Amino acid sequence: MVSIPAQYPSVLIIGSGVFGLATAWELSKNPEFKDTEITLIDRQPFPAADSSSIDTSRIIRPDYASLSYTRLASKAQLLWRTTFAPEHYHETGLAVTASGPEQSYVTDSLRNVQFHGTDRVQTLQSAAEIQRVCGLEANKPTDDTLSPGGGSTGYVNWNSGWADAEGAMCWLRREVEKLNRVRFITGTVKRLNINHSTNTVSGVILSDDSTLTASLTILAAGAWSPSLLDLRGICKATGQALVYLPLSASEQAKVANNPTILNLSTGLFIITPSRKSLKVARHGHGYTNPTTIPHPEAAPGSNQTITISLPATHLTTHTQDPLPLEAQRQCRDLLRSVYPSLSSPSRPWSKTRICWYTDTRNGDFLIDHHPKYKGLFLATGGAGHAFKFLPVIGECVVESILGRMPEDFRGKWEFPRQRVPEEEWAGDGSRGGPEGVVLAEEYERQRKGRL
Template sequence: MVAIAKQTDKILIVGAGCFGLSTAYHLLQRGFLDVTIIDRSPSLPAPDAASTDLNKIVRTSYNDSFYTKLAHEAIQAWKDTDTWGDTYHESGVLVIGASTNPSEAGAAAYANDVAIGARLTRLTDAQAIHSMFPTGVSLGPFTGIQGYLNQDGGWAFAAQGVAKLLERVKALGATVVSGKAATELVRREERAIGVRCADGEIFGADLIVLASGSWTACSFPELDLGLRCLATGQGLVTIQLTSEEAERYRDVPVVLDWSSGFYAFPPNHENVIKIAVHSTGYSRYVSGPSNPVSTPQTVTSHGQDGLRIPQEVAKFLREQLRNVYPGLATKPFAMTRICWYTDSPDGDWAIGPHPDVPNVLLATAGSGHAFKFLPNIGNLVADRIEGKMDPVLMEKFAVDREFKKVDMSRRGEVLKDLGSVPLCTPEDLLP
């Protein structure tokens, strides 16, 4: 295998989120000498980036054993408090609506967790599920539901994790420039020699790493990434608890319902509970030079309107919350937000050179499950840059790969246009 870049090359990373910062960290650790990160946001971590969130699930429960093993490795790194402080919280992850019977469909995640020696408790009925929660927590009936608790997982305070890695990358010598929205590649024949920003400034480079998340396709429409890096919006809400309520729910596990996509976190340090859904989500197409491109609508671009979620999502989350924590379903939603992800059709990431521009490497398409790998996802990217990636993984993450499967959790339904559905009003936040 041939390296894409050498340690003395000038590396430009577009995007200071999960992929971008982790890549910079691992390149610097390997001895790369000239690493620059630019980001569209005037302040970092970017307030509207998917990686800048209250919390993200950290789990090893995957149908694909590659991600199970990589997540297990990430969790060991998260436990390094010298690096991450209290970013990681090992609350356990309660997976419901998932079979643990090897003869049934959907049991691969459980089998993969068993294979890595995770601390698992099979839950075969409602009584067993109820026993996983502290006394005094108001719980739904869970009638006819099975699942399991994985104690080797929990959640990460996402924004804090990004902030800590940002500071670490700076300390290692990276140049980080905020407020630089990339608009196009500057090319010389078949190679890119830099990136032009909205203000006209050009950042030159030998290798350009596009780690700009859900802004990748719309920032570089000339690459025609289309459905390979599709920006999709996912709705989330928060619930403000009193200090007494928070103490009652403090030790609950993360709840992940695979049958509906609903998930809920324990309260954070501000006594806030976040609930959300892992689903097909919503697009927002904006005209581009050739084809319309799905483009995020956030608080940065659209003010408070960028925080409003579809009414149907608010209703769904209220109904699902009632099934899990009926005592909380009577409380108003404190805040809503659309979190924008970058989806690939098969749910695998895009880590590799663009087929038409060999010195432009994509590191994106997190497909809603990348953040937990913040400590080690950049190691994969660095392997690809240095020509050390396993050929099997090169094919798995190739930008121009043939999609042999469909991620039904993200592409299983019709993708709705955000502009075609009514968005929630203050009244929709009330119980």
Template sequence: MSTEKVLIVGAGCFGLSTAFHLLKRGYVDVTVIDRSNVLPAPDAASTDLNKIVRTSYSDIFYARFAKEAIDVWKDEKEWDDAYHECGVLVLNPGDHAYTGSSYQNDISLGSRLTNLEGGSSIGGVFPPGVQTAFPSTTSGYLNQDGGWAYAAKGVSLLMSKVIALGGQVMAGKPVKRLVRKDGVTSGVECVDGTVLSADIVVIATGSWTSATFSELDLSTMCLATGQSVATIQLTTKEAERYRKCPVVLDFKSGFYVFPPNEDGIVKMAIHAAGYTNVPQSSIPSELTPDRTISTPRTSQSHGDEGLLIPKEMVQVLRNHLEEVYPELARKPFGGTRLCWYLDTPDEDWVIGPHPDDPSLFFATGGSGHAYKFLPVVGRLVADSIQGKLDPSLQAKFAINRKNATQTHSRFPYEVKPLEVAQLCTPADLLP
């Protein structure tokens, strides 16, 4: 049992998983706070319709860790039906080093793979009656050991587990600043003036990290980027026809699309560099020459306008959808969303202590691929807090690491500034 008081800032994937694993290890004073008045936070990346659960990684660490996560997801007594194992269809695996290495790692893990060559062969893995339009030159493989997770449900289930284990979860507590004494963090001050003390503070604030803790100067390691998402509402009959489709993932274009969820909604997105948003208050000036911090623009900060994506991305999504599901490409988009990631330069997470402050820990930097690890990622953070994290992982996830060159899952990697005047309108969502 540990009586250390732990305060976790952020009730998303990293924060709740960390709380869960600390409580399971005997920590008796664990509190999670979040800026949102509603939990799970509606605009958090971890609160979404669905997230891909895959082992297809070029880095064998993530491939193995994903396999561990899937084994946990499959326990329906713990996770109900949050995980749906429909298979993940990975397209064009030989086109890039990332996908080629991912394929080899899937083989080494003993994943159930089916190699596919040509558009008609790939179309054969879809249910009868589902029309596809893959070019004849397309290749791929179906990994049956994967699928998707109902994201918001997974977070809600984990939050319930944390509370059941004795953890506190507090909504509506945006943080104003860290409270520090002699350079050591002793808690946080919230925007409402509340001061919460702790022996250990864990920053798990996702894409709000750099903006919330600007005094830590994290912007070179942690960049908030908005990723373009669109949805289509199917009829009951259409949803039944498409429901048993695999997740389709094309790393070459970044496009991916899910089968319909229980409400008949099909979600699609682009796994790309995304867009940055620098508010007027964060634009450099003579007084703050280095203050350029990308900050999420969401439904909570900008209402319905915070859901809009660049109109150029609406067309990109529709063009890619036409090659997968031409029938659906002729339907209007029902909605859009900018899903905000916290990207690191090498796509590795940020987990571990501040180099000059042993009471301050990080659990963030998901880089668009953390959610699938929801049941297990907190184990790494708990290991770090207890001084048990493997030295190779300490170096891999350190906040002050020198970013080694590695193969990125998103290419080409070219972040664009978000231009409000170029966001989509209702007319742009029509076919």
């Protein structure tokens, strides 16, 4: 009997972010692919400056309203603590809070970590308690109405933490290189090489019209994935706000032992600082960037187009559009409500950034063979969560390629049978903040002073 890997003498991975690099690592280690040629291509030299996973920090937590993700994140976290880039992992705790409908997500998340039974948690019944336990500042600590940034109820998981994202990605890249199995290429993929008469993908066509061929092509291009495959109603790129505040050594020492605080009602969070920098961000509904492109699945010579949201970064637009003022003001307001001593309006950020997620309708990953095109596999749809699964997500992808998708995720990771209009997406309940904000329209509002 012919084994499944024998069907794939060559594998081409598009994208060297979390999904792509972790998959390359697992393929390199897996004896079932010992004779497979593995190629990984990315449009930028590693580490790509506008990749969502190349950053100072990412939250590492099992705190999910879905028990399946809690279990998988707990498995990943055990590796973070022991063998997977442990020097880049820091366990300072995470406060998950809310003050609105998102409290239901907090309740479900708390139930799941308690059910799993491996985490030390502490419930928080008021804004004043959140402030006290998390080491937050306030003018009137007994007045719950004065702490919107910290939320009104929630809990701290003292076994959650954060990781130096760029450091961990560079650690993984070195581990992959040590195995000497992967050929790395820097180049821009223009389109998938689709044979429409057989509905087969045989690799990619690059921007210079050269080709790379493979028996299996894995689309792991993150927020750029919808530019190479029609994923309307399945995945979309959304931009999230990040700012960084420089700290003095004494300021960092003052808050260095405080947990990360994540308010699901506003979508705003502050990660425990490191290297004299405090990161403030918004895990919300995000900005969209509608862009009209040639239909990625159309036959050569077709004039058909589609409009999708695509990342707008300094590397793609060749301009340095700043983070919109409304997002900067929200981040400053959060600082004012939790660390007023750091929130002076005249104190500049050291850096601002828009980080591009690949959102899905329910926040689930998209890890599956394409239902139409033979030779095409998708590993994308991180929805702002994939990084914390970096130690285990490659194994999940490879097992799914082999038809052994983890049982917990059957019905969650498959390619959807139907497309759902983006305005009808339910999400996973963890997003807060403004909805339906188009990046260009926000810049225009700002330019006209309509803020």
